[in-house]
Amino acid sequence: MSTASDRAPGAAGSGLNDDIGEDKRLALYRSQVRLRDAEQRAFDLFLQNLVKGTSHLSLGQEAIAAGFAEAMVKGDLSFCTYRGHAHTLARGVPVEKVLGELMQRDNGLMRGKGGSMxxxxxEHGVMGSYAIIGAHLPIACGAAWRAQYKGDKDVSVCFFGDGTTNIGAFHEALNFAAVWKLPVIFVCENNLYMEYTPIKDVTAVEHPAADRASAYGLERIVIDGNDADVVYRTAQKAFAKARAGEGPSLIECMTYRHSGHSRADPAKYRPEGELEKWKERDPVKIYRERLKQFGVSDDKIAEIDASVRKEVDDATEACKAAPMPPLDILTTDVYADGGWAWRN
Amino acid sequence: MAEITYRDAVIRGIAQEMARDNDVVFLGEDVAKAGGVFKATVGLYEQFGPLRVRDTPISEQAILGAAMGAAMTGLKPIAEIMFSDFFAVCFDYIANEFPKARYMSNGQTKCPLVVRTGNGAGSRFGAQHSQSVENWCMMIPGLKVVAPSTPLDVIGLLAAAVRDPDPVIFLEHKSLYATKGEVPDGEILDTLGTAKIVRPGKDCTIIALALMVSRALAAAETLHDEHGIDCEVIDVRSLVPLDTQTILASVAKTNRLFTVEENPRLCGWGAEIVSIVADEAFYDLDGPPVRITTPHIPLPAADILEDIVLPTPGRIVDTVRRSLGS
Incomplete structure (x- = not known):
């Protein structure tokens, strides 16, 4: 969890650390509210049968996506999992593009050809969301290798869940990145459950990512993933390390998802009271209080909330009105010539 | 013009492309300082340096994943998987990642990479280091699949694969590494998706790939010299894209079709070709198409056993004679 150094030092007597500054704090808040509202809307639209297929929500995990995205600069690359709505939105992708894809409309990010996962x-640095567990860790290594080879200063950030730490690609990628000293950051969102099963029941160590870090010569880092300031500061350090050519970082962020694994999961496997306990540490709630501690007015907070709500409402209406994808895209972009011909 | 081995052609092909384009990089197990377990990459590390020719851990998923990430962001990687049998431990990239990224992203994601691998039998390595896996790859929309049979084709098709904007699986046959062929001086560039008529003939069409091409040619000489049967032999070279026009034109001329496949029988590439010919040239046929394949068994290690399961010139001769009633 977060350490004293994550919160200190503040202005004398205030107990508050103002290293982040008001503009970035407001951006971190806005981002978290935006992810929350957009995903809550996605869930509502699913109940109306307007979101099709599957969806995996990050409700309760917003501080990680917001904290890392706000620490990135243009050109940095995000590699996400099937639970990737939040990370995609956090890089500035319009809500309409994401909801449109979830609703399988022609205005969606990939016009319905990819789907939620x-x-x-x-163009926003979101280099894909990967639905095969572990696949994108080596891919992020490759993007980082390109940066290293070309002398580019961008950093590749790879987000994944606690369950990913038990698949082979995780270990291959960590070793590979460490040996090649690649500018890549591995971010484990430990929400305590590997799909429906407590991660502790299936993992040899308490912290599935951090407790493996030493095997790859990396620092053991576990942070409070529900505090966007802690995430942001940790991310900044990792970016600085990567950009300085000092190699990869592995960061385990402790968090909790408020919803089930996927839309089909009511999450009945959780012990009574666990969700309620974590909701007290809701990242959006924590951050709203943080803003107030820094003297941000209720009006300013309400203004942000309202403008986010308007973006989500407008996006929802635009998606409901959007046409379904045309059938002629069915066979486009199988190959680089734009088509699907496999023979002459 | 010089006579070089298939092995040296691999080196020359990679070197030609790396010298042409600084974005071409090469990674794999034992490929750099050691020059490859088949000695098919000797000298590249010395010529192009440690930033462009890189040894990896035994991590096939990391090799292919890293190649993909590099390709997506601007490089043109060549990745080596030592034995094609190892595709099974990194098949996610071959089946799910390389070929689907462009489609799923509605054309945003590019994946211009080449996976080179040692394919095929004849080395007495047994069932997990001898397979012909071209049909594992051919079945996946979004991939291109190439398997050269001569040193000249190795260079030209490898160059075409590196310059191609799609992911290409490049299958080198282990039993061909020591074989030799004439290769002209200067840059060599071929075209993917083109079959080659390597022996014109009028009585039947024999379609072969990689190691089977030389066996089909040997059989054709015997059939001609001893039995008066004039075979047209086609080296299919590229399974995807597939040059169906050359195949269909040949069948229209000879009216008989044979395929010679090293892969186990079920779902071999020959079955797809027979299906295409049956659909589109049925009335050109004077008799049933015949597939000559390895039987549907794992490959044995012992030479006496391995030698009788792969199609041989003798088996091709017997099958063609029996089918043509000569």
């Missing part, structure tokens, strides 16, 4: 927006 494969959100990609390269």
């Amino acid at each position: 494969h959100l990609t927006s390269e």
